Amino acid sequence: MGFLRCLFRFSNMPYPYDTARRVSGLAVGLFMVSIALVREASAKEPQSFSKTAHAVIKADKTEEITVAGTSHAPAPMRPAGQTTFSSGRDNYANQVAQSVADMVVTIPGASFTQGNGPRDTVVSIRGSGDRQSYGLKNLQVLEDGFPMTQPDGTARADLIDPHAYEGVDVFEGPASTVYGNYAINGAINFRTRKGADIHGVELGSDFGSFGLFNTYATVGYGNRHYDLMVFGSDVWSKGFIANSRYNTATESMRLRVSLTETDRLVLKVVNNQTDAYLPVRLSLNQYQANPYQQSCYQATSAAAGCASVLLLQNGRYGTKEAVSPEAAGLGRFDRRTIVGLRWEHDFSTRTLWRNQFTYDQRHVNQPTSPTSFVGPYNSYAVSSDVTNHVLIGRTPLETFGGISFDYLDYGYQTYNIMPYGGASRGAMSSESYGHQWNLGARFQEDWHFAPKWHFVIGLGGTYTDIGATETLYGYSATSTTRRYVTANRFFFNLAPEGALIYTPSKNWTLHTRVGTAYGTPSSSNLFITPQGNYGNNTQIQSQSSVGVDLGADWRPSDTLRVQATGFYEFYNNELVSQSAGVNAVGSYTFNAPASQHRGVVLGVDWQPLPRMIPGGRIKLSYTYDNQVYTNYTEVLSNSTLSRAFDRAGNAIPGVIPNFLNARFLYDQPDGPAEGLGGYAEVIWRDSYWLDNANQLKAPGYALLNLEVHYNPPARMGWAHRLHWYCEVQNVADQVYVAGATNINDTLLGNGQQAGAAALMSSTGSIYAGSLRAYFGGVRLSL
Template structure:
């Protein structure tokens, strides 16, 4: 087996981490509303189970169930505090409440094991957990996303964070590792559960405004309250920016409603509505060579007068065939015009003192118009999902048990038309390139039991089974002077997947917990992946298989002092038929293939330390070592074909190290009470851009600083005033915020694999990150 690049460094890094990072913590006095927790959280019934969180301490507030601020029923939601899971809870302090957090990228880096990348738009952040989805540059895959307990991942596994304005949330839980026994299809990497602020938390209304560098302007308001059986919270925001690159302005609006009605102690109804509209200009992704010359793609208004390093894309002059014309992003009017609407409702009913039944139904439509690069995609993805579950607290063979069972059904209709682009005169369409219609449905069941084996030991046993059906057709059109030809590709596939889980938690005392977990996950291919060939054009790619993984987690949580919490988790995951997406070149569609076998392993560490009155330090670290163990790649050029064994090569797009470290101070008493500041550093290691590991995107380290002031207003109509200003990327570091992995190639003359020099000049890969920026804001609560 060929040696892996950098293989000599990773054992030393692993040894260093194990020696340098203390064993870890389990926090769980349930956190106050304004806390950040880097520890693991678990489900608790009426009496705490071993491995679950203890009851709230003096002055602390118990966390309500997702979406219901009224006293929770007899059995909390299974995702609220699950025993044995590796979960990080991220609160508001220093993350959302006192800073201009415009995207979830600034929030989710607070969780160990999470990597964030810039997507195609201001809030289109690409999030990966344990390196899953790190290769993507747009749609989120390999994780399930929920909001207030409602699934906002569409049935084809696609999630986008355009709809997610972080200022709406009070807490975000990040589930790490395979989660299909808990969340079903597509949870091979984990899950993220957002919790919006309820009416009872707001109790009034708030207005805020942020403004700063590059024409950034954000305005938002929140209103909420509770009266009798009713509770409502409404968040709305308007965000605009000119962007730090040429042709990267954006305009997006979000409305987020959460309402609950409790007509009786044993019945609770919850309504969830999200609507987001987005208009964004998109710059062109550059090659690594162009990035080094002109990272922000400035001076690129016209191809004829473009500055050195500008990216151009060749569009068909007549929009159908023949001569091409090079255009810049501005000349091609690259952009996105999208809308997303979600409407969902849930009924919770306490059958008896120990049993709760929940049923929820949701409708989710993603409508898009995306004219960028050589094609323009227009389509609508309406979908719906139904989930009915029951949670029962009782005994099995005399052992206290929390049991959970669920049935789920979801379906999506995909209709997308792909047009060639024509140059100039705005986002002009050319001839129809392809038309795709497909339907996907998923029917599954899940069951889980948490058992208190003794006063020190807790066990978890779970399983998920799900069948996915995919049917559809894509028609592809080719044009020439002789006329038009049409080709059809059909799919009629079904996938049956089963995923078990087993976990054990041992708690020798209230400050220490050891946990072990073995779990599995699965992700079926989506219709969009089945209809793009390795050449990067619409066609037949219908032989893709289900991605599966088996993961082993070992962790320890330790709180040696009340003000100190530490966590450490090691994981090893074995993938089969991993779905890998990469770009075949400039202006072409990214395609997906199965890597037969690969391994992911690493370490995740988190720490929180209130080491002195007013002082607080946080750290989140992730180490990823991911490589192919069985994969032979076939490359062709002209009449030549060659095969290359990629076993032992690192998987592209996955950085080995990522770290967030923050230290801050808030004046706790006196006339300056509420005045605070923090400094944080964000580090991400470099990563390879290709399967042969020839070309590497460099890593980076960023330094950010924040000053804020939060005070009660006595004798005023307003109740509270918050002021803040933040400088991001203080050292004005030039860095890569996103890089699409590239396909290797061979010489059409010799059949030999082309080197790093060819890859470095391949466009369609890189977005630079934001240079130094200053954003300040204020918020008034009434």
């Protein structure tokens, strides 16, 4: 009945005219480009590049080095000894795939929460980012090997429309040896689709609850001379929380050209525009009373369950007025443009040289709090590396070495918002100008010293320079004051690593690794005080970690694969952030002198009854993550006194201790129903602490999702080109917490810490997740 209801809703769904008009133009343009490319390529080379490459490998095994050299990542694609999980299109292409969460949900060790915006998913690897309010933190993010993380450690998932991607690889654990600054918990590489695999044009639409409508088009073609993929999408939705409607347009292109037999160019372009209205995060009390902020447009902070922000009536000083985010016009109106170029040169079949340049501009206009944040972030990244394969006797040795330099300059202003609607700007409250650059080098050796053994050793280092000046403005009826805060910070970090891999048989691979990592503060961390105001926080230090992994990959048969890794990581000066409430201008970041992370990640892919139910399959991913302070004393203050509290032994807030995804899939392999399939999915997330004193928890949840799809087999002629699906999310219609940021503990007048009852009124923490939702989609290949 759920799927029938889903289909009924689609048949009665209004068509969003403006979005359709814009995307129809995009689709027609892409279609015309693809026709021209197909005609030209067909005349020159009837065989696709993927088939050609396969033939070359068979003809001469030494060519495997050259083919590996054209991999997407400028660093080793799968760093030996490091725990690595991947997710391909088969895990998300048959569903609505609204955000990066749909790409990583089946990856052990990965979890996600809702960030500040519709596709701003906070992806966490082993708990690294759960406590953040936005973006992908403590990770290096790549796309086709080009950096998506700016030099200040900022990466956002808004750029990612899963329809454009072939898959994603997640490298877990400390990874600064190869990936440099901010790879404190690993790296992620997103891989776009190859033009040769698309071989034409694909047009598609997703539609469903809350007015969602995403129209997209993909053009691709390739041979051994070039490979081109062009993708564009436009998604619109009114959202399920008041003031959460959005429109996001994304364009992506990758072009590989073989200039000669030994030289290749790869051109990468990504552009994204996000126009999103934004609700504010709630307290736990507000969430329980009114999780979706209904009927709150004219409400004040006194209204039960309604969130509001306090805005200066004249935009400068004096009286403040409580205004709902919808009435204030809070939102995010951002643009991101990335252009990258890589030259790959083969000195020989054994030695590859790569040189890469990336320009990345992030321009933000974010009236998300009582102040509006406006400004550009321009960054430039260059890198050069060499990969060499030799034989020491009969044992192969792979050597990788590289250098990199990236530079960010920025200049932003913040303005007081006035309660007149439309995020009306008042006087400037602060401005900041600065830069950050990172100069790094890395080296790694991977030696197969015996048939079943190989050993990896590496060393990486980065020198970081941060310089910034912030001007704080104060206003009164008679004067304007200025206060200056200056930061000039320099950091140098080293990251050695070693790994040992043993493959006793084709069914077993065992690995152990000692890895290290580091992450410097970003300029934004330096100017937010514990009260959540702009000011001086320039004393914070770089964080570092040492981690030990012990894992196994077991494949006893073609129908079962089990991957498991245990990890234990030791942190010094870990950077932890917490919110001071909805009226704060940002989250405060501090150093915890010592902490430990330990846990287990487990992945299972099992076809339990291959003969009786050949299309049946079970995919399971599970993460256990226990993170505690081992040395941290927190000082709390009120208007009359201060007290110190020892947090050693307390759980680090914002970390989900247990995360489980289980999918039960079926795809009919033959017969009249060939191509028909679907799955039932269970997502379980444990409750987790929100404060350093471990007084208040965000509640956990368990969700059930259902999906059915149909891919007509090739024997059905033209119908084979049409794919459709239908999906029901949150079948039980639960109200649940999709994202919750850390909150401050407070000191009462009697010198005692506030308990859970008081903390439940702390705002700026919680976003609710979607109620039951129905989605569907169609995709046509031409």
